[in-house]
Amino acid sequence: MAYCDENNDDEINYNELAGLIMAGDILARGVPEKREIKQEKRVGRAQVPVSQLRKAQKLISERLLTKFDSVREALRFIDTDGSGSISRDEVKEMLSRFNLLEYTDFYTGQRRGELSEDVVDTFLEACEQISIASDADVRIDADEFTKVLMAEDIMELNVMK
Numbered sequence: 001m002a003y004c005d006e007n008n009d010d011e012i013n014y015n016e017l018a019g020l021i022m023a024g025d026i027l028a029r030g031v032p033e034k035r036e037i038k039q040e041k042r043v044g045r046a047q048v049p050v051s052q053l054r055k056a057q058k059l060i061s062e063r064l065l066t067k068f069d070s071v072r073e074a075l076r077f078i079d080t081d082g083s084g085s086i087s088r089d090e091v092k093e094m095l096s097r098f099n100l101l102e103y104t105d106f107y108t109g110q111r112r113g114e115l116s117e118d119v120v121d122t123f124l125e126a127c128e129q130i131s132i133a134s135d136a137d138v139r140i141d142a143d144e145f146t147k148v149l150m151a152e153d154i155m156e157l158n159v160m161k
């Protein structure tokens with residue numbers, strides 16, 4: 001009672017009540033929301049958030065599997081030097097051709113492409129880890145790239161720490 005009865009007449013008049021309500025309002029707004037910021041796990045040399053790596057793998061496999069009838073066909077397209085394995089440059093070249101790799105538009109100066117260099121590097125790192133795990137050879141062969149493309153969740157391949 002004493003809290004809102006500003007003129008100490010033991011009665012709360014309209015102004016006093018309004019003042020209290022407004023003060024309450026300000027108080028409510030003034031209290032910062034306690035929000036827990038969950039730190040997302042990051043992986044690879046570039047320390048990319050896991051969600052971005054997952055997104056990259058989904059995007060790349062979706063794009064390839066809509067453009068080509070089979071993974072084999074996609075691989076033939078990516079393996080431009082016909083070496084039977086997929087190099088980093090070949091993957092980047094393919095992503096550029098699909099406009100997936102981030103780049104600056106020459107005419108407008110705008111950034112385009114959905115995947116940053118860091119994310120692509122992390123994706124390639126995952127491919128190489130899978131490649132090494134399967135035959136101790138860093139070169140990514142058809143079976144290994146297929147494994148990456150077809151993975152339901154790239155993190156379940158258990159290669160990125």
Ligand SMILES: [Ca+2]
Pocket residue numbers: 079080081082083084085086087090
């Ligand atoms: Ca090649």
Ligand SMILES: [Ca+2]
Pocket residue numbers: 130131132134135136137138139140141144
């Ligand atoms: Ca290999």
